[in-house]
Amino acid sequence: xxxxxxxxxxxxxxxxxxxxxxxxxxxxxxxxxxxxxxxxxxxxxxxxxxxxxxxxxxxxxxxxxxxxxxxxxxxxxxxxxxxxxxxxxxxxxxxxxxxxxxxxxxxxxxxxxxxxxxxxxxxxxxxxxxxxxxxxxxxxxxxxxxxxxxxxxxxxxxxxxxxxxxxxxxxxxxxxxxxxxxxxxxxxxxxxxxxxxxxxxxxxxxxxxxxxxxxxxxxxxxxxxxxxxxxxxxxxxxxxxxxxxxxxxxxxxxxxxxxxxxxxxxxxxxxxxxxxxxxxxxxxxxxxxxxxxxxxxxxxxxxxxxxxxxxxxxxxxxxxxxxxxxxxxxxxxxxxxxxxxxxxxxxxxxxxxxxxxxxxxxxxxxxxxxxxxxxxxxxxxxxxxxxxxxxxxxxxxxxxxxxxxxxxxxxxxxxxxxxxxxxxxxxxxxxxxxxxxxxxxxxxxxxxxxxxxxxxxxxxxxxxxxxxxxxxxxxxxxxxxxxxxxxxxxxxxxxxxxxxxxxxxxxxxxxxxxxxxxxxxxxxxxxxxx
Numbered sequence: 001x002x003x004x005x006x007x008x009x010x011x012x013x014x015x016x017x018x019x020x021x022x023x024x025x026x027x028x029x030x031x032x033x034x035x036x037x038x039x040x041x042x043x044x045x046x047x048x049x050x051x052x053x054x055x056x057x058x059x060x061x062x063x064x065x066x067x068x069x070x071x072x073x074x075x076x077x078x079x080x081x082x083x084x085x086x087x088x089x090x091x092x093x094x095x096x097x098x099x100x101x102x103x104x105x106x107x108x109x110x111x112x113x114x115x116x117x118x119x120x121x122x123x124x125x126x127x128x129x130x131x132x133x134x135x136x137x138x139x140x141x142x143x144x145x146x147x148x149x150x151x152x153x154x155x156x157x158x159x160x161x162x163x164x165x166x167x168x169x170x171x172x173x174x175x176x177x178x179x180x181x182x183x184x185x186x187x188x189x190x191x192x193x194x195x196x197x198x199x200x201x202x203x204x205x206x207x208x209x210x211x212x213x214x215x216x217x218x219x220x221x222x223x224x225x226x227x228x229x230x231x232x233x234x235x236x237x238x239x240x241x242x243x244x245x246x247x248x249x250x251x252x253x254x255x256x257x258x259x260x261x262x263x264x265x266x267x268x269x270x271x272x273x274x275x276x277x278x279x280x281x282x283x284x285x286x287x288x289x290x291x292x293x294x295x296x297x298x299x300x301x302x303x304x305x306x307x308x309x310x311x312x313x314x315x316x317x318x319x320x321x322x323x324x325x326x327x328x329x330x331x332x333x334x335x336x337x338x339x340x341x342x343x344x345x346x347x348x349x350x351x352x353x354x355x356x357x358x359x360x361x362x363x364x365x366x367x368x369x370x371x372x373x374x375x376x377x378x379x380x381x382x383x384x385x386x387x388x389x390x391x392x393x394x395x396x397x398x399x400x401x402x403x404x405x406x407x408x409x410x411x412x413x414x415x416x417x418x419x420x421x422x423x424x425x426x427x428x429x430x431x432x433x434x435x436x437x438x439x440x441x442x443x444x445x446x447x448x449x450x451x452x453x454x455x456x457x458x459x460x461x462x463x464x465x466x467x468x469x470x471x472x473x474x475x476x477x478x479x480x481x482x483x484x485x486x487x488x489x490x491x492x493x494x495x496x497x498x499x500x501x502x503x504x505x506x507x508x509x510x511x512x513x514x515x516x517x518x519x520x521x522x523x524x525x526x527x528x529x530x
Contacts, residue, residue, distance in 0.1 A: 002119050004243040006253050009236070010067065012118070013091055016111050017065040022093055025060055027068045030087075030293045031302060040302040041071040052096050053173040053212050053229050065093035067236060069342070071286060073305055076312075076404075080278040082184070082241075082248035083204050086309060087286035089236035097227035104209050104230045105145040108180060112207075113150065118243065122150050124183035126195050126203055130165060130176030131158040135222045136214070139164075142178045155190075157197035166210045166231075173212045173225060180207040182242050206242060207234040250278050257338040258285070265331055266320050276316045283313035284335045285342075291350045292343055297357045298503060308404055310357045315405060318365075328358050360468075364506065368395060372406065376413050385414075389421040396426075445478060447521040451485075456523030458488035472507070482513070484527040491527060493520040505529065 004012065014024070028048045030041055042048075052058045068090050078084040095104070111117045112125065127146050132138040143156055167174035183190050185202030196203050212229040214222040237249040244252050250259065258281040259270050270277045290306050297307035317331060332354055336347060375391050387410050396403055407417055454473055467490055474485040484505065494500040500518035505527065507513065517528035 001121065001245075002243065003245070004118075004240075006236075006240045009239055009243055013067075013111070013234070014065075016117055017093055020063070020107065022063040022065040023060040025064045025066050027066055030069055030071050030290055031295055040305065041073075042068065043070055043072045049094060049096075049231075050172055053227065053231070054215065054225060055227075058096055062096045062098035063094070064096070065091075067091050069289060071290065071305075073309070079282050080275040083235075083238055085237060085249065085282050085286075087282070087289050091234040091236050091239070093230075093232050095230035097229060100228045100230060101139075101141050101211055102145050104211075104232065105142060105178070106149055108207060108209060108232075109150045112180070118239075120182070120242070123189055125151065126155040126157070126181045126183070126190070127151060128157045128159045128164055128179045128181075128196050130178070131160050133161050136161075136165075136176060139176050139178070139211075142176075142209075142211075146178070154193045155195050157195045159197065166208065167216060171216060171218055173229070174214050174216050174222070175210055175212040175229075175231075177208050177210040179205050180209075182206050184247075204238060204241075205235065206238050208232065248278075250281070255281055258335050261334050261338050262331070265334065268320055273320060276320055279316045280313055280320075281335065283309045283316075284332065285339055287313065287354055288336055288339060288345065288350050289342065291353045292345055296353055307357060310354060311361050311405065312408070314358050314361050315365075315408070325355070325359060325362070328362075329355055332358075360506075364510065368510075371395060372409060376410065376415060379415060380413070386416040386418060389418045389425065392417055393422055393425040447524075447526070450474070450476060450478065450483075451522065451524050454485060454524055455487070457486065457520075457525040459492075459525065460488050460490050482529050484513075484529055485524060486527070489525050489527070491515060491518045491525065493518040493525050 018024075028042055049058075058064060069087065070090050071087050073086050075084045076086060079086055109122075112120045113122050129143045129146070130136065130139040138158065143158070146156055147153060164177050164179070165174060166177045179196075181196050181203035183202065184204045185194075185199075190199070190202065194202065210231040210233075212231050213225055215225055216222055237252065237254050240246075240252040240254055241249045246252050249255070259277055262277055262280060263270055287306060287310050290302075290309075295302060295306050297303060297310060314328070317328065321327075329351065333347075333351055336345065336350060339345075372395060375387055375395075379387055387406070392403065392406050395406060403417075403419075403422065410417055460467060467488070470489065471487040472484065473487055474483075476483055490501075491503065492501040494517070501515070503515050504512050505515060513529040515527050515529055519526045519528065
């Protein structure tokens with residue numbers, strides 16, 4: 001095996017793909033923006049290739065490659081283990097109706113085991129292939145080619161569609177895949193009959209070859225694509241871990257500078273607080289990249305995910321060291337400097353956005369943190385093993401405290417949350433609110449009688465998506481629905497055929513209300529809230 005830095009790995013892999021007549025294609029934004037994609041983020045580079053996987057000819061030809069920056073948060077609870085990250089880079093290459101399974105498998109072997117490239121020991125590799133289901137047969141073609149070029153049968157695991165069928169979203173191109181794993185167990189070599197199916201903890205996935213030959217529609221029905229395509233993704237940070245012979249991705253040169261900087265700033269050893277250090281540097285890197293791609297924290301979709309990432313990072317910094325805003329800014333500024341080179345950063349804008357969110361979070365946290373601590377103390381006193389889902393929902397619904405952070409703090413105190421009951425309560429509250437709004441607008445409303453002496457609202461949507469410099473002018477009920485009026489607002493009302501903005505408002509008593517409709521009358525903007 002060669003010992004390669006992250007930069008050397010990039011260069012060697014590019015050299016290999018170019019030698020196989022692949023053309024380099026620039027990476028895309030982290031924010032999913034293609035109408036064919038149903039994902040919030042660019043979870044894999046192939047999203048922008050969806051039209052070319054289905055029917056369109058790519059201008060660069062049938063063989064392309066790149067290294068794409070991606071964001072996935074489905075495994076956020078596992079971020080701090082040896083391999084999971086929210087932001088990562090994926091080394092991808094594609095065959096668009098050109099070569100298929102046999103050649104893809106052969107090239108995987110060459111890049112991983114040839115002395116000209118990575119020179120990994122084949123004895124430390126294992127693979128998975130698609131088992132079968134009612135919509136597709138067992139992938140014997142791939143399994144037989146794996147045996148022919150490099151692997152004994154006992155290193156091949158046949159897994160179901162949940163493990164070995166891949167798609168970037170619930171609807172779109174998909175297909176069976178074959179994943180390649182590297183041995184990370186305590187023994188240098190795997191024991192006899194060790195494979196991913198029966199010994200998963202000792203294997204780390206490093207590469208996935210997806211054979212995109214189907215399209216899945218809204219009813220989850222599969223139909224054959226005209227082209228047989230290959231979509232492969234190699235985990236860049238995990239390959240750095242392998243090539244630098246480290247125990248985790250956080251111990252590689254990708255993160256070493258940021259972890260060292262965090263040690264210097266906190267005067268705490270990485271080995272004392274490994275989990276928190278890993279969460280902080282991962283979430284910081286993800287937040288920097290998303291903000292640099294023009295995402296800002298909010299309460300909907302991808303914007304909400306960014307908010308949660310920043311708040312989870314801040315919470316973990318807070319548990320390392322209680323301090324003031326200036327220190328948080330110093331941490332963010334110096335961590336950002338350690339990731340220079342990933343992209344050309346708009347550093348001043350990134351720090352401005354992230355500090356606004358941290359400031360809002362710290363202002364809010366004091367109120368609900370004491371409430372949550374009282375809840376935890378009560379359950380412990382009563383020797384319960386879980387928090388009341390009603391109280392947890394109230395914490396979210398009234399004070400805007402996210403379920404994700406409640407779960408994390410509860411887990412640190414060895415308490416669980418009944419998420420099913422929580423979700424049912426949230427669903428019921430949403431339906432009640434929707435029904436109340438529906439009933440409200442069934443009746444004609446003479447808004448003028450509620451708006452005497454109320455001036456027109458200053459609309460600041462085109463300047464700001466959030467603001468704290470506002471004055472509540474009126475708080476009243478109409479047909480059982482609460483309505484708020486402010487002197488100015490960033491909320492866009494329903495008009496000119498456009499839908500209203502959704503979001504939340506934090507009031508002076510620290511309660512948080514959801515905005516479920518926004519109307520305008522005589523220049524006054526009316527916020528209908530839950």
